[in-house]
Amino acid sequence: MLAEQFDAFLLDLDGVVYIGAELLPGAAEALGRLREAGKAIRFLTNDPRPTRSELAERLAGLGVEARADEVITCGWATAEFLRREGVRSVFVVGSAGLRAELEQAGIAVVDRERPEAVVVGADEHLGYLDILRASRLIHQGARFVAVNVDGAFPVPGGLAPATGAVVSAVQAATGRRPIVVGKPSLPMFELALASLPGRQRVVMVGDTPESDVLGAHQAGIPAILVAEEPPRYPTAGDFRNPDACIRTLLDLFEPGRSIRQWTRPSHPWPERVAPGVAAVVLDGDGRVLLVKRADNGRWGLPMGQVERGETVAEAVARELREEVGLEVRVLRLVGVYSEPASQVFVYPSGEAVQFVTCCLLCEISGGALRADDAEILDAAFFPPDALPDDLLSMHPRWLADALAGQTAAFVR
Ligand SMILES: [Mg+2]
Structure with missing residues (x-):
């Protein structure tokens, strides 16, 4: 069992x-x-509304034994998370219970002063003015923290709007993405x-x-x-x-029931799948162009996203022009890569995206190599047999795939 x-x-x-x-x-x-x-x-x-103690009492009232320290609410978890992050003041969109948990963690709940963070929960009494104040404070620089992003919760007879409905309102008003603490x-x-x-x-x-x-x-x-x-x-x-x-x-x-073993994959669960491009660009000596990206500090093939209304060939040409000043022409497709182990990227905002990346072999048609783009720390050509050690994990294979199909005409 x-x-x-x-x-x-x-x-x-x-x-x-x-x-x-x-x-x-x-x-x-x-x-x-x-x-x-x-x-x-x-x-x-x-449920961000009650405190841990209130929930333990509610459970006891229903005939279920529970200690307050066995109850982990997203409100308490948010208070603990913020305390550990060193946040000292918050503006709260939410219930008295959520405020109480934050105050018990030693965090000041402020209404008039500028807080370090805005905590968005939910209760039945919220109004437009709460969303307006939260949005303004986030625009002014306060961190945006959501106790959870649940869309709805079950009530007798159906579903009721949950915290996520309120978070979405603040998100729509600010264009910002919250740090989410709850499940x-x-x-x-x-x-x-x-x-x-x-x-x-x-x-x-x-x-x-x-x-x-x-x-x-x-x-x-x-x-x-x-x-x-x-x-x-x-x-x-x-x-x-x-x-x-x-x-x-x-x-x-129930006798006889068993459970499937869960093996944790190496990649986080992506929120969306996006098209991407990567370029294998060779110089006249058969050396490959690599860039060192500012976001992860590692060398890799030039890469980017396909923007709306753009072809993959246009995307790769634009990325190379913007990032390293080179004009390129696409010669052929090397491969399409989508394995989540290497193609799920987590942005600094916390968003995880799985890329389906078209890797294209390109030749240089103009421009001059530079590395002054904000996203690029360095750019250089490397011999394929002397690549940097900290190359992004999937790129040796992409490069090998490109060179395996290489003909002399492409190496000029
Ligand atoms: Mg549930």
Whole structure:
């Protein structure tokens, strides 16, 4: 049975233990049995409104034993995250409970002064003026922190707008992207895992693939989905695919059930897939052009994104003109590369993008090599058998593919 396979259970609340004020069938019994078996329990909720203590009391009122330090709310996690980041003052779009958690962490909640960060949560009393104030402060330089980006949460009879709806309003007004603390982001899972003794077999149990399952998988732990049927994503490698599916928490004790092993891939889960280009440009001596990029400090082939309305040939020519001052002509396609292990990039904003990169062999048709673009630290031609050690991992293969199909006509 699933319960025997783990020492510690991270349990989502809404949709797993209760919905609104109603305990879900079998939840109290299942939680009691987990405790009897000596399992560690943490409740992980993206509800930013109550404090940990209030939630522990709510659970007790429903007949579920819970200590406040077993409850990990995204509000408390945000307060802990900001305290560790050294943030001392915040403006809060959210509930009294969220404010209380921040104040308990020693962070001043300010209304009139300029804060270091704006924390966006949600409650039923928010209005346009809260979004206006948050947006102005972010424009003035405050960090934009979201307790989570959930779109909706279950209530009896349907779904209600959740924090993500409020975050989206601030995001639309500012054009900025928030730092997200709650599920599926790592900080919340890291705090939960840090609260458990080491070497425990930990599993996440939740009802939302995009939040509970994705978050667990990003944190490197398996995930059990509470649902009538497993979700269907297009690919088996999708991080949102659960490792097991149950209908109620009591199914954790059903004999014969087991769980798929989750092996954490080396790449983060991308939010989107984008077209990219890379160039193999050879000089008259058969040396290859490499650039040292400012964002990662490593040498690599010139690369860039395809912009809207542009062909890959136009994109590669534009990138080389902008970055190193060379005019190039495309000779042929080397290959199309998309493997996530090397093609998922995380931008400084935190956004992870998987590139499908067309690598093109190019010849120089004009211009002169320079390296004064802000994104480029250096640019130089290297003999293919004497490349720099810190070359981006996939580029030796792309270069080998380019040279394998090389004819003398291309090396002038
Ligand atoms: Mg849930």
